Amino acid sequence: MKVWIDGTVVDGAQGRIPVIDHGLLYGDGVFEGMRAYGRRAFRLDAHMERIAVSASAIGLQIPGGTSRLRAIVLETLRAFGADDAYIRLIVTRGDGPLGVDPTVCGQPRVICIVDQIKLYDPDRQARGVDLVTVSVRRPASDVLDPRVKSLNYLNSVLAKAEARQRGADEALLLNAAGAIAEAAVANVFVARRGQLRTPPATDGALEGITRDTLLRLAAELGIDAGERTLGRIDLLGADEAFLSGSGVGIVPIRSLDGVRLRSVPGPLTDKLRAAFLDHARTDGVAF
Numbered sequence: 001m002k003v004w005i006d007g008t009v010v011d012g013a014q015g016r017i018p019v020i021d022h023g024l025l026y027g028d029g030v031f032e033g034m035r036a037y038g039r040r041a042f043r044l045d046a047h048m049e050r051i052a053v054s055a056s057a058i059g060l061q062i063p064g065g066t067s068r069l070r071a072i073v074l075e076t077l078r079a080f081g082a083d084d085a086y087i088r089l090i091v092t093r094g095d096g097p098l099g100v101d102p103t104v105c106g107q108p109r110v111i112c113i114v115d116q117i118k119l120y121d122p123d124r125q126a127r128g129v130d131l132v133t134v135s136v137r138r139p140a141s142d143v144l145d146p147r148v149k150s151l152n153y154l155n156s157v158l159a160k161a162e163a164r165q166r167g168a169d170e171a172l173l174l175n176a177a178g179a180i181a182e183a184a185v186a187n188v189f190v191a192r193r194g195q196l197r198t199p200p201a202t203d204g205a206l207e208g209i210t211r212d213t214l215l216r217l218a219a220e221l222g223i224d225a226g227e228r229t230l231g232r233i234d235l236l237g238a239d240e241a242f243l244s245g246s247g248v249g250i251v252p253i254r255s256l257d258g259v260r261l262r263s264v265p266g267p268l269t270d271k272l273r274a275a276f277l278d279h280a281r282t283d284g285v286a287f
Contacts, residue, residue, distance in 0.1 A: 002080040004072050004112035009079040012115065022105055023092025027152030029108075030054040033246040034087040034209075036077055036114075037277075040284025041087070042246075044070060046209050050149070055091060057148045062091055063108055070285075076112040077287040086117035086247065092151065119185075119248050120169060128254030128264040129169035129243065131183065133232060134162040138173045138181035138204035146181070146204050153185075160184040170243065172235070172256060175204040180230040186245035187211040188230070188253075190238045191268045196225040203229055210244045210276075213283075217275045223268065232256065240266025242273075250276055 001012030023029035032047045048066040055062050062069060073087055089112050096105035120129060136159040138146065155173075163171035163184065171184045181204030182188055188205075189198045196218055199205040218225035235241055240263045241253040250273040252265035265273075 001113065001115040002076055003114075004076040004079075004110070006109075009076055012113070015111070015113070017092075017109065017111070018095050020095045020097070021092050021109060022094065022096050022102065023090065023109070023151050025098070026093075026100055027150060027154075028058075028100075028102060028105075029090060029092035029151040030058065030060060030149055031088060031090045031151060032149060034073070034089065035246050035280070036083070036085045036087065036287070037284065038281040039083045040281065040286050041073060041077060042280050042284040043209050043213065044073065044285040046212070047089070050207070050209070051089065051091070054148045054150070057145065058150065059102070060091060060093060060108060063110060069110065072110060072112050074285065074287045076114045080114040082116070084116075085114050088113040090151070117247055120251060124169055125249075125251055126265075128252035128261075130167075130255045131170045131172045131235075131253055132163050132166050132168040132257055134159045134166075134171040134173060136162060136171070136173060138175045140176055141202060141204070146206050147201055149206070156184045172232070173204070174232075177203075178231065179203045180232065180235065181205055183243050186243040186248045186251075188235070188241065188243060189214070190230055190234050190241045191266060192234070192237065192239050194224060194268075196223055196268065197228040197230060197234070198225075199230050200227040208245055210246055210250070213279065214244055214250070214272055214276060217272060217279060221271065221275060223272075235261075239263055240269050242269045249273075 003015035032051045092109045093105045094108045159171035173181045187208045254264045
């Protein structure tokens, strides 16, 4: 692991922040999870655009702007040295006195972590993951907009913890209306009769970069793909379904609440996964 912090790249064990950083104290900050494939930072500019929107939404000034963040990501990737890697870019409110007032903090702090990541073992990655519908609900967008990738992921943490306690690999989160939002840290795609659908951000889904890429690739492959409000019944009745995200990649869903899906992994999942891996090694910024 390599960590860029306070202007220097260090080994992971040497990365330190003060206990008065408001990112630690209050989850006050934003982040991006990214991937590098074949020594290219996948869709780096799209991630920079998204973190800028998140920062603007919470009134956080990015030191040096996204051009500086971009340079930091590439510097840390070069220090890590691997062709493929996971990147976690963080901007916190910075140090400040105790109390939630963000206006009393000093300079925002930038942290970039580069390492390998494995959210599921290879067997589950291949055969599919088991989901359960958890009791934790995704907050409405007028409470906390899902398009803001803030450092407070307690909603997702609790959902994942419940899923694991119930013997499942992953959580399915619904919103207050009972519609599918997403998994704990991944977007959900459902396919039936050749049509591919994923929940919109208005239902609580993150506007994922991998999700966006898959929608574009589906259109190029002639697959009818788009956004639509989905319920549990849509997943239970799907021909096939999968999760997507920078961390998870593309992972087939094997079951929901003990009910097996018809095809795992399905032909459409395999087709999109292959197309994505080919695309990911060309659509990125070389480092």
